[in-house]
Amino acid sequence: MRITAPTLLLSILLASSQTFAADTIFYNGTIYTLADDQPSAVSALAIEDGVVVATGNDEQVLARAHEQTVRINLDGAWITPGLTDAHAHLYNLGVSLSQIDLRGTTSAADCVQRAREMESTLAPGEWLMGRSWDQNDWAVQEFPTRELLDEAFAERPVYLRRVDGHAIWVNSVVLTLAGIDATTKDPEGGEIVRDAQGMPTGILVDNAADLVRELLAEPSTDQIEATLRRAIDEVHRHGITGVHEMGAPLRRIDVLQRAELEGWLDLRLVCYIGGIEELELYEGGAVRGDPAAHLWIDGVKLYADGALGSRGAALLQDYSDRPGHRGLLIQSREQLQEGLLRCMRRDLTVAVHAIGDRGNRVTLDAIIGAHRQLGGDRPLRELRPRIEHAQVVHPDDFARFAAHGIIPGMQPTHCTSDMPWAGERLGDQRLEGAYAWRTMLDLGLLPPLGSDFPVERTSPWLGLYAARTRHSTSTGQSWSPDQRLTALQALLGFTVWPARAIGAEGWGRLVIGSRADLIVVDRDPLADDAAGLLETTVEMTIVDGEIVFAVEGGRFSSR
Ligand SMILES: [Zn+2]
CATH class of the missing domain: 3.20.20.140 (Metal-dependent hydrolases)
Structure with missing residues (x-):
């Protein structure tokens, strides 16, 4: 076994004085450390500088607290290592979360109302995206027009896709960005719907929508950042502390590298470059092996x-x-x-x-x-x-x-x-x-x-x-x-x-020397009855010993 620096340091500390400065101690719970691929349950666990430094029973571990140690009484709750999703698309999750679902709307105005409600979650200048409107569900079964969107969104680009994906409804900001006006010819296999004066109404059918999609192919770095932040918050809520990101373009990896430097990448993201063409643009090598890092390029x-x-x-x-x-x-x-x-x-x-x-x-x-x-x-x-x-x-x-x-x-x-x-x-x-x-x-x-x-x-x-x-x-x-x-x-x-x-040592378990990435849940994830998994509430998610999510109004939320 390779001896990592924290393990070595800890051994020296334990050998010399049997003391250390625990930042946080969890006690009075059932903590599955998964040592030796077994549940290996203990009732208490201590963290220092983002690393697990002790596990054992309450008495043993609490004896090592000092004045500043935060003691968290689990009150019978369960802890497991934070969960990793080993095949996912974090960025795409952020994109899908940012799109309003317009199924079941009753009118064009209803769509605009829903769009307004979600606008507060967007960064300035970020596109407001929606999907699945269907005018056949509405009282007036006609295509909507840009005027309604323009009244509500004079500056923000708005892009709403019809249920079948064959038409989009956009505002004037988008038409301007795409350079679409009365003089623009319909592209082959597409239609720019126009009013009696020949002005585009904001509905683009089939290939005409490509004139706008080209703009979306290159999101700004601000948009990429907002999308990633949204997705990270979402996965924390489910108890995920690690993701293997299956296919990322280099521009996104650039943003992730900046995120790591700026300190907002608070999960273990293991990135796979998306395809050979992107690889050709990549000048670096693999970035892996440091258990304290949040971004690996594997x-x-x-x-x-x-x-x-x-x-x-x-x-x-x-x-x-x-x-x-x-x-x-x-x-x-x-x-x-x-x-x-x-x-x-x-x-x-x-x-x-x-x-x-x-x-x-x-x-x-x-x-x-x-x-x-x-x-x-x-x-x-x-x-x-x-x-x-x-x-x-x-x-x-x-x-x-x-x-x-x-x-x-x-x-x-x-x-x-x-x-x-x-x-x-x-x-x-x-x-x-x-x-x-x-x-x-x-x-x-x-x-x-x-x-x-x-x-x-x-x-x-x-x-x-x-x-x-x-x-x-x-x-x-x-x-x-x-x-x-x-x-x-x-x-x-x-x-x-x-x-x-x-090949990540120090991740996935809660043994001495592991990164303190863990979750607190309200029921036993190893209980015989699997149905309980579907009812499980993640009460807290912790990365590097820091709380990145806690249920609002829950028993641990005041910390
Ligand atoms: Zn996939």
Whole structure:
């Protein structure tokens, strides 16, 4: 074991005086430290300078308090290490949170009213975005116009997408920014809706909306910052203290680097650069290994195939519900291997999206092939290559993950969300190798678990529940119970296994020397009844020993 500086320092302190200056002590609770991959519960824990410095019973740990120590009586509550979502899109979450949902509105004026209500959450100049209005739901079933928006928003750009995505409703600020006026011609395949005088009304149909979308492709750094801050606040509320960000452009990484310097990146964000083109622009190397850091740049996210829902996932045999169709590889095996090799040469971890059994097989081939081309004597498992989703795997291929140490990054809620139609796409036989996290585990692999938010909902408690039950609360269906994880395995999947996947010592557990990233919850996350997970309230979220979230009006909120 590598001895980290804090551990070493602590050993010296303990050896010399048996005292230290605890900033904070939690006591009178059940604290799952997850030491040795077991619950390893204690009742008290002390933190100093963002690091866990003692665990044990109340008497032992409280004996080490001094005058300034903040003592927090857990009053029977539970603590676990902060949860990590090992496959997510933090920035996209921020974007989706910033968009108003206009479903169920009764008029155009109703839309404007909702837009006004959310405006206070936006930064100056930030675009006000909304989605899912439908004039067919309104009393007056006509397209709305820019005048109504202009009255309320004279300076802020407003962009509201129709329910089907085929039309947008914008204000005059947006039309001006996009350079659209009476003289602008309709683009091919699109229409700028106009009034009797030929003036644009603010409705842009199909390809005409591209004139505006081009502006959105390049958000300002202020917008990126506001979006990230919003998303960080949101994940803290769910008890998330770590995210593996699966695909980020360099401009966003620049903002994240600034965030780290400015001190507002208060979670562990492990970034994967979004694709080879972005990698070509990146001059640095991997940034990883410092447990006190909040931003790691671990590798590159690549794609092998599409998704199952749209039949884009590449299968070895035809889709069961569409004969003659096997999905698509996004790039050839050769191209993929070439990209992987470039990453490996720069010591960047590869994380490849693969959903279908052909997508997974080709990715396994390409990873193994690239490693062979790389040469040298570093075993492949030391490069910690990841296949993200690993959703449908041919029975012959599971063992190859294990033999080469290729890590399957899996998302339990994809399983329960896809359940209603995955059987139709795949048929019974293939379904057996689908979302098979227990099979991976039995082979000695430790799949880091995640949600893919905002594709799925943010709450990791839904993921813990899905991992343990494979039961969908919305349809009432259950699925291949032999693939369920135990309560402890599911919790490890959102704490220790993500840390293992990136080689992070000091994260994911609450042992002496660990970073003090932890959550306080109102019920036992390892209780036999998994249904309690869905009712769990995260009362406090703590990163580096600092409270980053506490339930408003809750028993710990006054601190
Ligand atoms: Zn994803």
